[in-house]
Amino acid sequence: MSEKRDTDRLYLDYAATWPMRREVWRAMEVELDRGFNPASAHTPGRQAHRQLELARGKVAELLGCERSWVYFTGGGTLSDNLAILGFTRARERSRVFVSQIEHKACLEAAERAADEGATVEIIPVDETGTIDTGWLTRELGAETGRPTLVSVMWANNEIGTVQPMDEIVALAHERDALVHTDAVQALGKIDVDMSRTPVDLLSGTAHKLGGPVGIGFLACRTGVELEPLSYGGGQERSMWPGTQNPLGATGLAAALELAIGEREAVSSRWIELRDHLEARVLDEIPGARIHGGDAPARLPQLVSVGIPDCDSGAVLVSLDMEGIAVSGGSACGSDSGAGSTVVDALGLEDEPPYTTVRFSFGHETTRDDVDRAATALARIASRVSALSV
Template sequence: MSRLIYLDNAATTKTAPEVVEAMLPYFTEHYGNPSSIYGFAAANKEVITKQRETIANALGAKTNEIYFTAGGSESDNWALKATAEAYEKKGKHIITSKIEHHAILHTCEYLEKRGYEVTYLNVDENGVVDLEELKAAIRPDTILISVMFANNEIGTIQPIKEIGEIAHEHGILFHTDAVQAFGQVPINVDECHIDMLSASGHKLNGPKGIGFLYIRTGVKIRSFVHGGAQERKRRAGTENVPGIVGIGKATERAISTMKERTAKEIELRDYLIERIENEIPYCRLNGDRKKRLPNNVNFSFRFVEGESLLIMLDMKGICASSGSACTSGSLDPSHVLLAIGLPHEIAHGSLRMTLSEEVSKEDLNYVVDNLKAIVENLRKMSPLYEDFVKKQNK
């Protein structure tokens, strides 16, 4: 393939060269188990603490409030399951939204089968939670509110600070899945009243297989993995030192470049949106136009099947998606697009493009030029589009 334009950075990102360089010595030189007492191994415990500090500083948190995990899905599972277990005497009611990642939704389904009640909040046409509906959903037995910081499909950023304030006013724990937001937008856990926060390394040019869960001091959730004293006895298992070094370096890199990097992404994002809206008819931008992630563009194209669109884009060297990578291969339309009110036939024609600092305006021009031709060709094969055009011409 002569040209590759990668526009699926919400699925995963390329590990940055400086991140790989930082990790390499911990595979072959500094390979000791941090739990061992001799100096060669124990030095790695100090290395882990340094990465914990880096992440804590990025969030305005304390060092001992960062717990390393295998990724965002594990962090989400830990936050929900351990909270449910620890606070079940207070109540068994949880509030979340209909557009959460499946790591949250499927965990909620798991808890429902074990006697917990879950309220799934509606969202508006842009994917934003209604704060009044949230307030109305709170009950005396509500123990947790979990609402994602920014949606992984349509990029909408939620009013996290306001949600956190509501949760704390009612003495309820607040968790946010910040897998897409961490490193893309500024986050301060105190200002936003966040008690728990999930993040993943491979979404911010770090390695796969590593993430973390921020747990505010005083939150009494229990161990998630049993077997050893690692992570202050809350998450057993030999620490993934290369991965921890990687996510630490990726965090440092993301925070230091955030202002300049996201300004570029926003400029290109808006350019891409403008070209598509001006040049491809019968399309819809999904997600909030302003309160969205800097790199997210999500469109639905009427009379087009998303799977065919992706295949034909791939033939042109363009990597994109129709939604979450975790639901790739599913024939069902996106639960997020259905939640914002799109009918099935339009939700099926969705395309998510997520940019990176490496994407150029020239790349996006190539993408739009090909996208226009592909959509036009696919519509020519659609009897629904043919009927629509006939009605329009009457």
């Protein structure tokens, strides 16, 4: 059975969650009868421990880092919180730089750090969503001698802009700042390797890769001190205490391995699909724009369309009624009723008001799928904008 459809449903929201892949199920199934506590000293417990450590080793190898850097957590949000609050709580007078377009998991953790006394600075982005490295260089140099963390997501979840991580790491390290990156959307889509791009902290999550929900990791370079967010039985070397999840970790490692293994082959196909969808949208929807379309680097499988003069809810509901699942800005913001802070941060001319529709592809997405979505969007946009005038 196909993973993305029942009957004629079309799923183009892989950036929200990439449904569990058969191959990942199968990798986990092999371990299903070993659902024991890896902290137990008996034989089943030791087997579970081996399984967990096998997964940790595989994740480390795939990330280009040491096994001891990988701490399993409950997902991307928790890893981002651990990176930012773990950094500020372990240090006096710390500073944190976060970009304007971070995921809420980082923005709200930074806000919390500010409440607790850290200085938080917001890095501006240009109209493609790329951070202003000149600004960052100046501000990092303006005040030296304070423990500083720069937290910039590798790839944006709403518009797909990929940040110049090599440059960010180099300029931060030259000024004695550490770097955290939320690589949740980048992993498996673009090349992410900590041995080549030496970030100090890196967050990931399995469910954006075709793995299970509820398991993620923070990779933390040796020597980077963090204060844990919770306390208990000392698991994950006290960084993430609580009974560990070998089954989830197995699924995470399998999903990461699969995604990285097929990345090069699938991404050239994705780029063709992305370009085709964008060309059709720009051709067929008057006034439409592509958010982040001119960015120097972008995710291959994500398209954020801006449509003028259309009610966002009406467009998304109409697509859903046609069996096409997509998001507004991000899935996380979709129940808050708020517009997209990411698109706002681009500072585009928003007159008339624009609505955002995000399409994101998976390994199964075909050209027919993209054509069906483009045709439906053009039809719906013209109907909804006629109703809006």
